[in-house]
């Protein structure tokens with residue numbers, strides 16, 4: 001089953017009279033349960049591509065289908081719903097809500113999707129256990145390490161049986177040993193059937209990828225294949 005299909009996707013930003021093609025003519029196909037690694041220099045379009053896939057930004061050229069949703073046509077409400085129930089984001093700086101405990105952070109998307117609070121908290125606790133944070137449910141983000149914060153952010157991204165995780169430099173703020181543990185955690189979720197797309201500047205993370213997609217100036221460099229497998 002194909003989870004993400006991009007066909008000549010483009011995204012431009014205009015700053016004054018200048019136009020930047022942040023994502024330029026990118027085609028790709030991501031199957032269910034794959035782990036895909038996006039690499040490329042700063043400014044090559046990795047974050048923009050992840051934001052397009054997650055519906056945080058709108059495609060302005062080509063076509064993009066994510067979990068059977070046409071990302072050009074979907075309403076804002078449908079995209080917001082998708083992010084609460086089917087797609088989770090993980091960021092470099094964890095983005096946990098600092099005034100909420102880890103369990104409260106992880107229950108946010110469940111409560112947003114209408115799960116009653118008590119049930120949401122229980123589910124959040126098991127999600128925290130799943131990422132190796134048993135017993136830390138009632139800590140605040142400042143009371144745990146960076147690696148543990150990222151584990152909690154990953155729990156928040158998958159809780160509620162979400163199928164697709166988009167992780168923008170998930171190891172970027174961590175030392176290499178902790179970064180590797182986070183990659184192993186993501187790899188474990190992949191084995192459970194979650195599809196993962198992540199960006200990284202660390203070449204060591206490439207070995208975790210079923211596909212490594214390299215971007216330069218918004219364009220896909222390697223391997224240059226179209227969704228039908230033909231070279232382009």
Ligand SMILES: Nc1ncnc2c1ncn2[C@@H]1O[C@H](COP(=O)(O)OP(=O)(O)OP(=O)(O)O)[C@@H](O)[C@H]1O
Pocket residue numbers: 013014015020021022040041042043044045046047048049
């Ligand atoms: N909201 C925006 N407005 C204007 N330009 C933008 C915006 N977002 C991204 N860009 C531009 O689009 C290009 C791609 O940026 P993007 O953030 O996707 O790169 P990146 O590969 O994630 O870089 P990094 O490795 O530094 O995170 C850059 O030239 C950037 O300046």
Ligand SMILES: [Mg+2]
Pocket residue numbers: 046047048168
């Ligand atoms: Mg980026």
